[in-house]
Amino acid sequence: MTSIESISLQDARRVIDAGEKRAQELGQPSNIAVVDAGGNLVAHARMDDAWLGSVDISINKAFTARAFDISTADLAANAAPGQQFYGISGSNQGRVMIFAGGLPLHRNGQVVGAVGVSGGSGDQDQSVAQAAAAGL
Amino acid sequence: MTSIESISLQDARRVIDAGEKRAQELGQPSNIAVVDAGGNLVAHARMDDAWLGSVDISINKAFTARAFDISTADLAANAAPGQQFYGISGSNQGRVMIFAGGLPLHRNGQVVGAVGVSGGSGDQDQSVAQAAAAGL
Amino acid sequence: MTSIESISLQDARRVIDAGEKRAQELGQPSNIAVVDAGGNLVAHARMDDAWLGSVDISINKAFTARAFDISTADLAANAAPGQQFYGISGSNQGRVMIFAGGLPLHRNGQVVGAVGVSGGSGDQDQSVAQAAAAGL
Amino acid sequence: MTSIESISLQDARRVIDAGEKRAQELGQPSNIAVVDAGGNLVAHARMDDAWLGSVDISINKAFTARAFDISTADLAANAAPGQQFYGISGSNQGRVMIFAGGLPLHRNGQVVGAVGVSGGSGDQDQSVAQAAAAGL
Numbered sequence: 001m002t003s004i005e006s007i008s009l010q011d012a013r014r015v016i017d018a019g020e021k022r023a024q025e026l027g028q029p030s031n032i033a034v035v036d037a038g039g040n041l042v043a044h045a046r047m048d049d050a051w052l053g054s055v056d057i058s059i060n061k062a063f064t065a066r067a068f069d070i071s072t073a074d075l076a077a078n079a080a081p082g083q084q085f086y087g088i089s090g091s092n093q094g095r096v097m098i099f100a101g102g103l104p105l106h107r108n109g110q111v112v113g114a115v116g117v118s119g120g121s122g123d124q125d126q127s128v129a130q131a132a133a134a135g136l
Numbered sequence: 137m138t139s140i141e142s143i144s145l146q147d148a149r150r151v152i153d154a155g156e157k158r159a160q161e162l163g164q165p166s167n168i169a170v171v172d173a174g175g176n177l178v179a180h181a182r183m184d185d186a187w188l189g190s191v192d193i194s195i196n197k198a199f200t201a202r203a204f205d206i207s208t209a210d211l212a213a214n215a216a217p218g219q220q221f222y223g224i225s226g227s228n229q230g231r232v233m234i235f236a237g238g239l240p241l242h243r244n245g246q247v248v249g250a251v252g253v254s255g256g257s258g259d260q261d262q263s264v265a266q267a268a269a270a271g272l
Numbered sequence: 273m274t275s276i277e278s279i280s281l282q283d284a285r286r287v288i289d290a291g292e293k294r295a296q297e298l299g300q301p302s303n304i305a306v307v308d309a310g311g312n313l314v315a316h317a318r319m320d321d322a323w324l325g326s327v328d329i330s331i332n333k334a335f336t337a338r339a340f341d342i343s344t345a346d347l348a349a350n351a352a353p354g355q356q357f358y359g360i361s362g363s364n365q366g367r368v369m370i371f372a373g374g375l376p377l378h379r380n381g382q383v384v385g386a387v388g389v390s391g392g393s394g395d396q397d398q399s400v401a402q403a404a405a406a407g408l
Numbered sequence: 409m410t411s412i413e414s415i416s417l418q419d420a421r422r423v424i425d426a427g428e429k430r431a432q433e434l435g436q437p438s439n440i441a442v443v444d445a446g447g448n449l450v451a452h453a454r455m456d457d458a459w460l461g462s463v464d465i466s467i468n469k470a471f472t473a474r475a476f477d478i479s480t481a482d483l484a485a486n487a488a489p490g491q492q493f494y495g496i497s498g499s500n501q502g503r504v505m506i507f508a509g510g511l512p513l514h515r516n517g518q519v520v521g522a523v524g525v526s527g528g529s530g531d532q533d534q535s536v537a538q539a540a541a542a543g544l
Binding site: 060081 | 492493495501
Binding site: 137138139140141142143144147172173174175176229243248 | 409410411412413414415416419444445446447448501515520
């Protein structure tokens, strides 16, 4: 038997709120999604005027970050042509996103979930995701 | 050109909060999702201990209720074997849900979005969805 | 070698116009789609305020009517539980629609394409489709 | 609540007509599709002799241009290997098209829909899309 630490809806909302605050500072409406330790969606929010196509991307960045316990920016480096995980984006029925904006959420050295942000440039998404993760 | 009334993230959160309160009264953890007038997800919340498989169902009940401007319970009656819309659940790449829990959201006689609830019995989902819609 | 009679874009537009006129008479905004002899989309129109979920359905009713050279209403009778084609709606990657509103388009006894209508009750869709087909 | 400007069927037809005229000048039969502010198809036309495989591409270029409020040519530059959105084409269930021919439609500084063109070279598709958008 094993015990899994995971996030609650309350935790997920705190994460989203922190990300939203950062997105507002950047003036960049964003989609923010949080998954639990099982990789399953806990909460999602699309800020007003954020891209429609980013709903799917935010959820799947969060999934990806938990699926491989890695930031999607780091995974991207490994998934570039010629690198060790090139082609990984074709796995998991198209759910693997290999660009910045997804981060695992840690508690006591364990991954307890992940956050995915989509709505701006790669740098903006990463910045919002970092603020969101810090909100945990 | 045409002007469409749609819901904001703030509206969606009010809808989810109202649904969540009703779900707590029923003691039935639920997934609650809200889409805008274009059928695109605005916000989603999975209450602690709610079914994992209901993430997708709640989002797609909301989509369905907006896609056909009808409650999914009413659509279900028309989609039964021998009825006029039997087979509709095979359309829209599996996104059409034909059981209770999805309701259009109205404002001034217009459909401005929809809410989808999944997590309990059909009656419970319907009750949570009604409370959620009333929260708009 | 074989020669296939098929419809042009001009034909398809005449079909859609005729359907649209009937839909206006019925006061039922509809999606109307026309496919050619190869089952491929030639033209589609969503009338203002027609259901979003009917985009996919209108296109696939047209596909279905040409795919089996039969009206989707007649196919429905054969696809009911216990009938000879029960389960056919699971074929062709979910593109087979088994409710009224799709009709083959004939010219000189040959099927040259098909029209699909979605937006109202089964009777309304059928009526619009018949008017559309007569417009060829 | 929020109010969204979107295009009507009449607007979409004007856009398609303008694109068609340009495609004829170029001697390049094209598929032309228009989506509304919600990313949902309003109208589509396949000119005689245009590629069958471009039906899907034209519709999804229009979707993409609205999903990210960007021309698909500009998105393409950002989706190249090593760029910030490399991998985005794997999102949204294969609906994201990252080559020229999709343009957002603007009115009073707002994106009110999008047009997608497919049928010729990238330069031709882009030229037809620009003419189409100007027809709004």
